[in-house]
Structure formats: structure tokens, C-alpha cells
Amino acid sequence: xxxLDIRNLxxxxxxxxxxxxxxxGVSLSIDRGKTLGLVGESGCGxxxxxxxxxxxxxxxxxxxxxxxxxxxxxxxxxxxxxxxQELRRIRGGRIGMIFQEPMTSLNPVxxxxxxxxxxxxxxxxxxxxxxxxxxLEMLKLVRLxxxxxxxxxxxxxxxxxxxxxxxxxxxLACEPDLVVADEPTxxxxxxxxxxxxxxxxxxxxxxxxxxxxxxxxxxxVAETCDEVAVMYAGRIVERAATEELFRQPLHPYTIxxxxxxxxxDMVLRVAGGSIVRPPLVTIPGMVPAPDHFPAGCRFxxxxxxxxxxxxxxxxxxxxxxxxxxxxxxxxxVRCHYAGxxxxxxxxxxxxx
Ligand SMILES: Nc1ncnc2c1ncn2[C@@H]1O[C@H](COP(=O)(O)OP(=O)(O)OP(=O)(O)O)[C@@H](O)[C@H]1O
Ligand SMILES: [Mg+2]
Numbered sequence: 037x038x039x040l041d042i043r044n045l046x047x048x049x050x051x052x053x054x055x056x057x058x059x060x061g062v063s064l065s066i067d068r069g070k071t072l073g074l075v076g077e078s079g080c081g082x083x084x085x086x087x088x089x090x091x092x093x094x095x096x097x098x099x100x101x102x103x104x105x106x107x108x109x110x111x112x113x114x115x116x117x118x119x120x121q122e123l124r125r126i127r128g129g130r131i132g133m134i135f136q137e138p139m140t141s142l143n144p145v146x147x148x149x150x151x152x153x154x155x156x157x158x159x160x161x162x163x164x165x166x167x168x169x170x171x172l173e174m175l176k177l178v179r180l181x182x183x184x185x186x187x188x189x190x191x192x193x194x195x196x197x198x199x200x201x202x203x204x205x206x207x208l209a210c211e212p213d214l215v216v217a218d219e220p221t222x223x224x225x226x227x228x229x230x231x232x233x234x235x236x237x238x239x240x241x242x243x244x245x246x247x248x249x250x251x252x253x254x255x256x257v258a259e260t261c262d263e264v265a266v267m268y269a270g271r272i273v274e275r276a277a278t279e280e281l282f283r284q285p286l287h288p289y290t291i292x293x294x295x296x297x298x299x300x301d302m303v304l305r306v307a308g309g310s311i312v313r314p315p316l317v318t319i320p321g322m323v324p325a326p327d328h329f330p331a332g333c334r335f336x337x338x339x340x341x342x343x344x345x346x347x348x349x350x351x352x353x354x355x356x357x358x359x360x361x362x363x364x365x366x367x368x369v370r371c372h373y374a375g376x377x378x379x380x381x382x383x384x385x386x387x388x
Contacts, residue, residue, distance in 0.1 A: 132207030149187030
């Protein structure tokens, strides 16, 4: 059984304008000690998926259906239905969290040491001295420079990269089975990004932590993930081992994402004095908003391979919803014509 098994998760926001199904039937699983990358354009539902795992989706969002099974010594528990009190023990205990902007998770009025120690105290119930010693040990583990001094400093006294290390220290302090990392390096310079990703990979090897890594960056996925899930308009459209996905993408959306990858030699660019990655060259058109998902395959209006009419091979893409099917062992695709796409239309003919 996988460590985490998400089945048919539906999370929606009930807004004055109506129901917004941001996550609409997502199934994913992560094995112990493995890293799963979750990729997709802005607004496709990655963060809502992550927040659903921790049941931190705020009102008006609700998990409407599905299950999120976390396997453990006493068998699996369903995080969707677990009493809040038990869930609080799992958050920051068996599941650690790292977010894009550490300042939203770090409390400005407490020292770094106090916050890491608090995370340990909350879940391990040890003495204050032991918790402080553990905090120091964690700051060393995440290779924070001058850890003894940093222990007594406040978050604002640290750089962005240092704060992210502190977040990682907090997330790992209780030796979680799973870390959910939502764009953990997006706000950082590219050199610091690389250091943080190395650090995560190293910690994973040493501690055996599984990681759900949410990112826009396919380069990061290629370097760090065992498996990749590609999300589009609230659903998983493709899932495979990383090598397989890069070697043989089968969903037109994944093909587009890979084709839009920046040339590795062009990645470094000096902008405003700092080095950043250029944004992805995007696929024509935009991700539809959850209250305007198109019928049939949700990608069809942007798809260079979409069929307007049903034929002997299959249905019209605008008419029938494709299921996520295992096309080859371990390679799942949600496309009526996966593996037999035919010729793409010229980009100018992509309908919007
Ligand atoms: N509080 C909310 N109320 C209504 N809709 C929301 C709310 N929070 C998120 N959504 C919608 O849910 C969808 C998915 O959002 P989500 O934050 O998961 O995207 P994402 O894939 O993480 O994007 P990004 O890459 O920009 O972080 C979006 O269309 C967003 O507008
Ligand atoms: Mg997000």
C-alpha cells in the first residue's frame, strides 16, 4: 500500500457566483521515500490539492468527496474524515509542510530557535532543553550558516534562503513520513534554489521522507522527482515515472509543456540585478477557470490534436470526458487519442 493514496478528491469553493470545483476528481499516490512532482499551469489546482491533504482549505472551500488515505503502523487513516484533533497531530508530525513564502508560516515575534523547538515540543512531548537541542541539530542539518547564533535571531534577520532552510528544519523536525512542499523555491534566486533542492534530496536520502513537490519548473522535476503527475483544469491528465514522462509524453498538454521548456542554456538571465529563470513559453490560450471548464476533454479548446468529429477511432474531444487510463505499465493518460494523436494542427488553428 502506498504511503499516501488520494482517491477521487473533489474540493470546491462555494462562492456567490456558484460552485467552483478547483480540484475535480484527483487521484494520486506516493510511495514511502519517493518524490512525486505535481506540475501544471497557474490555477490548475495544485495548491488546493496540497491544502486538501492537510485539510487546510479555508472557507468557502470544502472537500466534497473522495478519500486521502495515509498508511501507518495501525493501518491507514482517511485524512478527509479524521477528527480535527487527530489531524492536528498529523500536521507537522507525520506530514510536514513547506510553502513558497516562509514569512507567512514563520511567526515574526518568536526567535527561529523557539519556533523550531515548538514544532518538536508539540509533537514529541520532550523537555524544553531537549527540544532546543533538537532545534539546533535541525538547523545544522539544513546547513544554516552559524546555527548557534541564528537560534536566537528573529525571522526578519534572515535572508529568504535562510528562512526557507528554517521552514525545512521545522517541517523535518519530527521526522515526518511525508513532506508537502508547495513551490518551495519559487521565491528564491536560482543559485539558492539549487542549494535548497539539493538539501531536500539529501534529507530525503538520509531520513527516508516522501515528498510531494509542487512546482512550475520541469527542470526541477527532472532533477528531483521519481514520478510526475501533470494537472490540468482540476484533474490529473498524465502520470508516469519521470524518465518515462520526459522520454515519451503522451498527453497533448504534457507535450506542449515539454515543448515550451526554456532551453537549458537560456535559463540564466540577469534581470534587475538578480538571476532568475525566464517564465515558461506558454501553450496558446489559457487554463479555463473552474467555473468555466469546457465540456468533454477540458484541454480540447487548446489542443493541437483535438478531433472535432467522432470517427471509428473514438469520440469528438469536445463531447466525451476521457478517463485516466493506464496506457503502458505505470503510465497513465487522460486522452481519447493517447498514443495515436496523428498530426498536430498548425498553432494558428488552435481554437480558443
Ligand atoms: N478561496 C477561493 N475561492 C474561490 N476560488 C478559489 C479559492 N482559492 C482557490 N480558488 C480557485 O481554485 C483554482 C485552483 O487554485 P490553486 O491555488 O490550487 O492553483 P495552483 O495550481 O496552485 O496555481 P499556482 O501555480 O498559481 O499556485 C483557481 O482557479 C483559483 O481561482
Ligand atoms: Mg499554487
